[in-house]
Amino acid sequence: MAGSDVTAQAATAPDTVKILVAGGFGVGKTTMVGSVSEIVPLRTEEPLTVAGLGVDDLDGIEEKKATTVALDFGRITISRELVLYLFGTPGQQRFWFMWNDLAIGALGAVVLVDVRRPESSFAAIDFFERRRIPFVVGVNGFHGEHPYPAEDIREALALPEHVRVLLCDARDRESCRDVLIALIDQLIAAAVRAD
């Protein structure tokens, strides 16, 4: 094919990495992904059979009901050789098993917390702590307002010292970028400590 050698040169597959954006249902995960993504967030939906929903879900098994779980994600091109993907984790707690697949190979995670109902993000914090996946906490202010200082929220969530807590606005590009940078800085600090 004419010019195919040029194409081959121009297009080499970039390396890819991913960061997860987790938190309770409706906490602003997709909003955050959309704020920093260079593309309109994309969605993939995965059909699930009840067999996948866990053995304790007896009602579901009797009904044999199919459902879907949706993943929203965005993309940030770091350079020609490196692309970062942001995945919003499914908000419903019962889809925790899907986080396992998602979490493999992730650089780390942002756990978004809604100050009005922080308990909705406990499951996400638990998940990453147990699997020793590094994360930062972004406190998404309702209408961008922050009634509590970050330290109060750290205490309320019983977070260890090394986990950074940032007040943010999921609708704001720079605010979301700063949360991601804080996560990378935390990873770099941990890497230097381990050296």
Add this chain to the structure above:
Amino acid sequence: MSVPAREVGGDDSAGRLVRPFTLTGGRTRPSRADFTLITTLMAVDPPPVRAPRPQPEQLRILRRCARPIAVAELAAHLDLPVSVVVIMLCDLLEAGLITAHPPHPVSARTPDLDLLQKVRDGLGRL
């Protein structure tokens, strides 16, 4: 190299898991594990001379893969579940029609400072 899987496989995707023909041309059949959400795909251009003629659905994928694209992006554009797309990608990989570039390996035990710094610099430019 012959690629008999298409003939023997049929279209019953549920059967792929248990199908006995796991070896093709002395090579292990590509498994779904080869495709993560952020594995980057590219169509092989020009396609191998002896590659089987792609099906219409496969052609749709190949067109999307003219430039590098991640599995999750491809699935979203095709409006198909990732699990379904991956099954089709297995066939395309086996036929030599696409290449699959795995994600950058990430290990908590041996963090890659150079990689982290690159990501940080990139985010700083946003």
